[in-house]
Amino acid sequence: MGITLFTEKFKLELSKQKVTIQESNSRMNDKVSTKFTFPFTTPMDENFIHSIGDYISLENVGIENVINCYAEVEGKISEAKLNLLDILDTELSGQVDFGFEDVPSFDKKLSEFNYGKFQVPDIYTYAKEICGLRYPDTNFNFPRMYTTKYSPDQEIWDAFDGYYNDLKPDGSEMRRNYIDSDLNIFNVNIIHPCPHLLYLLSQGFADKGYKLEGEILTDPMLQDAWVFSGTQYFNTLSQARYGFIFSSMEFNRLDLENGPDDYAFYEKEIIIKKTGKYTLRGIVEFWKASKMWADYVLVIDNQSVIWRKYDDSRGSILEKIPLDITINITKPDTKLTFRIYTQYHEDSWTHQISDLTLASDSLEDVEGVKEESNVVRNPNEIDLSRAVPDMTFGDLVNTIRSWFNYDIEISGKTVTMNRLDKDPENVKDWSMYQSVKPRRKLQQKRSFLLKFQDLDNDEKMNSMFYDSKGPLLNGKENSDTTTIEINGYPMPVSRAKENGYLTAAVKKDSTNTLALVFYNGLVAGQNNASYKSSCSFPELFGTNWLRWLRQRINGSAYEASFNVDIETFSQFGIKDYVYWHNNIHQFDTWTKDMISETEYKISINTETII
Template sequence: MRKVIHSNFELDLSSKKITDISENPIFSDKFSTKYSYPIEIDLEDDLDIAFGFISFYNSSDPLTLIDVTYVHNDVLSPAVLEVEEIQGKKMQITISWGFEEFPSWNKKLSELPLDKFEVANIYTHAAGIISQTYPAVNYNFPQIHTDKIDTDDEIWFAFEKILNNFKDGAFLENYVDTLEDITYNKNIMQPLPYLLHVLKKGFEDGGYNLEGSFTTHPLVQKICMYTDATYHTTFEQESYTIMQMSEDATISLREIVGTFTIPPTFSWQQPQIITNPTQRVATYTSLTTIIAPGKYRIIGKITLYSLRFLPSSIKIKYRDTIIHSQTIGLFNSRINGIKFEKNIDIVFETLSDLEPNEITIISEQYPTEEKVIFDININPIRLHDMSGEAIPTVLNPNQIDLTRAVPDITFGDFVTTLKNWFNLNLDYDSNNAYLNFTQDDIDLARLKDFNSFEIMEPVRKLQKGNSYVLKFQDVNSKEYSFVPVYHSFDTISNSGYVVNEKTTEIQINGYPLPLAFRNGIQTAHAFEESNDKLQFVIYDGLTSGINIAKDPTQLLLPSVHENFWKKFFNRRINSQPFTWSFLADSFEILGLNIKDKLSCYSNIHLIKTISKTEIEPEIFEVEIETEAEI
């Protein structure tokens, strides 16, 4: 029985001649291992609706990739149905299934259930675990040189360009000198999760317990993951600029109650007596809400123009309290609009409560066409918490949240990168996933007697001309580069090699952070601002009492090739591919696994692909491709 099951439709494929292909992932750079050749089906009306009216030329959002359940040989597999071609009422579809349809495969690492909890104090917490390693702890705090902070920026002048900076037995802390009103931001605390913690959580999220030789390897257990994350919290020391122009004034005509004597201009004139005169008054008002509590300086200049019958004035209030005021009282003046410039320099502290921190500036003066009336800045001196205590502008939160400390990649990309780095093979059963080094799987694979399926003249090829290149993806750096490894029949080289159409290139989306010596510390250097690739650090506890990263040579490609790829490449180059076809009933091939080793043609074969086409009920035409080591 073959069918595709979806919540909105069901396809019976029992009458279709379907070819299923299984690929052995040890011969690929991906884990997707099973798919079908295109299958032609009739696009009935109900199916057309389920696919978002896919037959319509102007359909805006047809469904072409659909998660389904594929039933084949009485096995139910999560799968993806893909529409590849439509002509009239005929549709070509393919079905793929395998580990790339694993439940967590498309989740971002930040969406996995990684460690997340509060701690009493991040500095003392980190100091308590840096002497340990995985599996005793799931993350750690090695020192990391970083170039991403500009120490010319005022808030970072005290930063030494080291994450998790540890001196004299303690992590450096950020603090405020309240006597000098200077903030010292000396450190950024960022946990680095251990690779195996993230890996196991990804499989647990999909319902699998992870086992295998990769999980127990001593080198792998020391690997931490760095990413260019903003793990700290920065409290912006925001300055506020207040500009009031002449056109911002509210003009009113006031009656001034009283009798005013205006002195004469010349000695022979009589004084002028004016009762209840009217006066044109310009009122300027500015309201600024300060977001962060703290200590601030109000500094700048206010221009005042005198009035004849009122004092010109300026008032600055914090909430309802006047913190500064000035007046110009030229009463009984013969003229309006004498210009005065007043410098302002006031220091004040906000209150520690939930009320808004509002600064109001009000000025009454003679109307003018002069452009600038207020030119004021409110500048932070230091910031406070809600209790009124001075706090640094860079805060290392008392929290472990590993979802903020992982690369911005999917779990599937993560596992695939590990596969291509360490030559891994992945398998699983109902409850467990097994991630092994490929060579271990080859050595331990079940040997199946396949002599009865031999034919007289299989197709054989030779591949001594094949070659392989292991390389990290290019990095954006003039300071660092990572050598690749070229492996052919008679050459292993890091440079000067020539690739051709028979060269297989294995690219790895990541690299180990190199060591650099700065500020008296040799540790890992995060030289590239990137959060979309794997950046590994080896750390397994203190070295001479210091939390420094270890030499990453074992993660560089020459060592990786020697330990995890060399034997495999030699086997492939020195092997013969065999291809042949035969007929078999379902019972005969029921137990055939793509990862079995086959004993046939007087040799031991690894299976590359198996193609099965059901030509009659329970009768299959099988094409098999293998590699036999010479």
């Protein structure tokens, strides 16, 4: 009944080593924990060096300190990690973490799961159609959400009203980003899919062949809960832009003749890196003095003239000439040059003589183009791996548990998530250990604080403090308080702009927070989100937490240490309820110290259920 670590390459027997195993009950904290051993030592013989590696040689660098393997403990095989801590001569000190099946794929990023990726003909009309569906008819949706992340003071966002998934007022389709005839860019909308919370949970468990069941699938709080990731889902495309802007005082050369026949020469060159169709548009101010000549010319690679204005007549000319010229660039790194030769007047002539912009008709990634000329591209594609928070699946499960007070049980290939506000079931008899006299500690001084993480701009969600005196909204913790912090928040609903929409607002600019937006389909043709007070305090406390925490406040804590037969004790699990000393107990933690191949010395911490 010892511990054996193994892979295809090695087998490490720890049955004769002094190994201590600790487990904690996930019901009693806000984490789904793995089991682990306290550090142990083992000799590194020739077999160890051959199969695992030479950790004795001081010249051997770059060796692994974490080895993925399997652990056989009490006859059960589990995924494990062997953590190599330190080495003294031929003795290695290590620690084993195992029991990762408690949360299948718990350390896998949400973005690494396969949600399926597919193309759509037109995202602006497709998203509108999806808005009319509910889960499970669709696994993702497009609720309207307001954000202050993108400032209208930036040129790229000066047309943005602040809404993700902004439907047209007539509800026909999503508003489209566009470039007008004057080459002005209007980024008015960001299309951002929000996957359904239950879909993410189900897919995470299914990744390792598990099926999610339990009350969580029918919880009315979660039926219309969608996840906003905070990540950038859109792409940006650059419109290559170049300017021919001349001030009269920014000449390249003066040809002075000490009289009225003074000339100024202006020249500007740009290198067009990519081929394609470009539009040159703007104003040229053509100036020719009386009895003098002026020459304005645009030329490609010093060969092909694409526009020219020359005049040597006797009269003076001052006119604004609008240009709108299409230029086909057929080879990379084409040079376009604008030269101006006209009269120079030092005393009176200070103005702009050319204000032209050359812009590409195509949109693409162009090196060196400023962000202000970017166009927000909402791709005709659904890829939910880019629309999930930057967190692991284990983080997601733990956040749901600490938010809505759910437990997780795994039996075979079934994962059951039920709320922790039920009477104990399947209580096991512990009368065999009745002779053990535990230490009992009353829990009356115990307290709990349930709180959300702080939002941006020092905003806070309501928290709930609870002790033997009862619940207190936004109460303060003390030295005996157990704090359960929720890494998420329900998006509040407000009218963020005058004459704007009453819909959800992003309150935390974060990519690793679980932000839930509640949406139940189109209402009056619009995709505005709703708010659920049942998902925040104080209402959430009364429905999901009060009964469970009352049990923990009113019960007693027990501590005991005694020896047990390994084979007998292996029939009990850390999450079992046991009847002991005329009370129903649930385990908090236990430590098992292997003192022989058949015997543990255990140290247990339990709480009674009142």
